Amino acid sequence: MKFTHSKRVIPGFGLTMGVTIAMLSLLILIPLASVFVYAFRMSGAEFLGTVTNSAVLYAFRTSIICALLAALINCVFGTILAWVLVRYDFPGKRFLDGLIELPFALPTAVAGITLSKMYSTTGILGKPLAGLGIEVSYTHLGLLVALVFIGIPFVVRAIQPVLEKLDPQYEEAAYILGASRRKTFFRIILSELRPALLTGFGLAFARGLGEYGSVIYISGNSAKEHTQVVSYVIMQKLNYMDYASATSIALILLIISFLMLLFVNMVQVRQSKRTNNV
Amino acid sequence: MKKEQQGSAATRNILIIIAIAFVVIMLVLPLAAVIGNSLKKGFEFYMHAITAKYVISALKVTLLATVVAVGVNTFFGIISSWVITKFSFRGKQLLATLIDIPFSISPVIAGLAFIMTFGRLGWAYPILENISRITGMDIQIVFALPGVLLATIFVTFPFVSREIIPVLNAEGKDEEEAAALMGAKGFYIFRKITFPQMKWALVYGIILCAARALGEFGAVAALSKTRGETFTLPLEIDALYLSGDSDSLVAAFAVSSILVIIAIVVLILRNIMEYRAKLRAAEK
Structure with a gap:
């Protein structure tokens, strides 16, 4: 089959490649490049001045820490959910499985106002929590709840297929060799799941970092309480027509997103190489 | 076990x-x-809330944006998945990564990108001005309907191709190669071999794309400022929610419930699709 590499048998390469690149460039790459072009036209001092503004720095800190924490929480619950869905049978399992993707299907603004209402001091979950002295809406905790909500499907859907395909031989071998069940899980299964976990983590983190609709209602967006997220600050600058600040902040957020995307892709390429070589 | x-x-x-x-x-x-x-204020209030003038206008804009985004992205999804799965070339991984960009960037940045392209400060603004002058039309993109459409296309861009590519990769390209060697034309091969393979993935991709397009908020929020004209349903929900009085608050949830019902339908369809896929895998 070597000749298929030197000469393409299937027709339509030029045409479909051309259309793909043209549409990708016109709809995605050129508009994104405009952000870069505008940001690079600014002087270094001007750029640094806008991004090192204390409100902006706090927003970055809030976004990064909350997105990281939410992704970590999702790794824990995502692994449990995937494990339960793959390994156990129980009534309502299909229903549970079907609900996992709700955060993908539900519009972010709807999720945002609903979570905000639920966790406010008068809401169904907020009221009992407030009785315990825990305030959720309009705090960092609320932000975290929203980010866990939107991130969970990324982790579950990354781990589930890997767990399904996992060869039970390894576990049996470990078991026969005398490893405890816990040891088997942490040493054997978790190390097999690592690439999938990293992928899920990366995707959930990237999504959480740029999230807008589901967090702006529940976070309260207070500059004083440091509950503003980066995308909120960008939107605020846009509304004030402060395009220089909006673009510089966006540029940094874009660079972080690209790095995350690169990271996820590297993990996936490595994973597919490994599984194909076996 | x-x-x-x-x-x-x-x-x-x-x-x-x-x-x-x-x-x-x-x-x-x-x-x-x-x-x-x-439903806090009764069914009558609910019906009144979801048939308000602004809501109907927002519904129309949302549906238009969804139809356009699904059309464009389905076309792109089919073409790009053909390139990526049927040929080997250098930079394939890069191309796949570039297509996935809208997944991992903030929707607000998507909105900003179009403002920096077509807005007053954008490099394409003078070009638009010239076209407007020559043709005598007043072409507005930012803060107008085209901006809303572009933003919606942007955020849903990879949805269809992402669903099709794994399915086509799993099927391989042997059948297409055999058909091509026997002299079949490109479109004929696509219609007879590739399309039947990707059919269900395509349907599912379209459903996901439509669901996301209906609910997009951040990107559209940056590009749409006129309530009753360029507002989509999520923006209308936002406006109702933030206006503060208790009637609008309930109305915001009433409008949200439409989108929730759509989300549930999407989830059910997704599960039917997955069930079918599992059955077919079991048959093989």
């Missing part, structure tokens, strides 16, 4: 309880809360 399950009955039960509790608290409760809040 059986023995293991019996042995760890306690672990099993605890894990199942954690999983169910998580899903109920994090996912089921919010759904119930939307419906509950939307």
Whole structure:
């Protein structure tokens, strides 16, 4: 089959490649490049001045820490959910499985106002929590709840297929060799799941970092309480027509997103190489 | 496997309880809360809220944006998945990564990108001005309908191709190569071989794309400022929610409930699709 590499048998390469690149460039790459072009036209001092503004720095800190924490929480619950869905049978399992993707299907603004209402001091979950002295809406905790909500499907859907395909031989071998069940899980299964976990983590983190609709209602967006997220600050600058600040902040957020995307892709390429070589 | 399950009955039960509790608290409760809040002032108020003038206008804009985004992205999805799965070339991984960009960047940045392209400061603004002058039309992109459409296309860009590519990769390209060697034309090969393979993935991709297009908020919010003209349903929900009085608050949830029902339908369709795919895999 070597000749298929030197000469393409299937027709339509030029045409479909051309259309793909043209549409990708016109709809995605050129508009994104405009952000870069505008940001690079600014002087270094001007750029640094806008991004090192204390409100902006706090927003970055809030976004990064909350997105990281939410992704970590999702790794824990995502692994449990995937494990339960793959390994156990129980009534309502299909229903549970079907609900996992709700955060993908539900519009972010709807999720945002609903979570905000639920966790406010008068809401169904907020009221009992407030009785315990825990305030959720309009705090960092609320932000975290929203980010866990939107991130969970990324982790579950990354781990589930890997767990399904996992060869039970390894576990049996470990078991026969005398490893405890816990040891088997942490040493054997978790190390097999690592690439999938990293992928899920990366995707959930990237999504959480740029999230807008589901967090702006529940976070309260207070500059004083440091509950503003980066995308909120960008939107605020846009509304004030402060395009220089909006673009510089966006540029940094874009660079972080690209790095995350690169990271996820590297993990996936490595994973597919490994599984194909076996 | 059986023995293991019996042995760890306690672990099993605890894990199942954690999983169910998580899903109920994090996912089921919010759904119930939307419906509950939307009916707080009675059914009549609900009907009144979802047929308000602004809501109808927002519904029209949302549907238009969804239809356009689904059309463009379905076309792109089919073409790009053909390139990526049927040929080997250098930079394939890069191309796939570039297509996925809208997944991992903030929707607000998507909105900003179009403002920096077509807005007053954008490099394309003078070009648009010139076209407007020559043709005598007043072409507006930013803060107008075209901006809303572009933003919606942007955020849903990879949805269709992402669903098709794994399916076509799994099918391989032997059949297409055989057909081509026997002299079949490109479109004929696509229609007879590739399309039947990708059919269900395509349908599912379209459903996902439509669901996301209906609900896009951040990107459209940056590009749409006129309530009753360029507002989509999520923007209308935002406006109602933020206006503060208790009637608008309930109305915001009433409008949300429409989108929740659509989301539930999408989830059910997704599950039917997955069930079919599993059945077919079992047949092989």
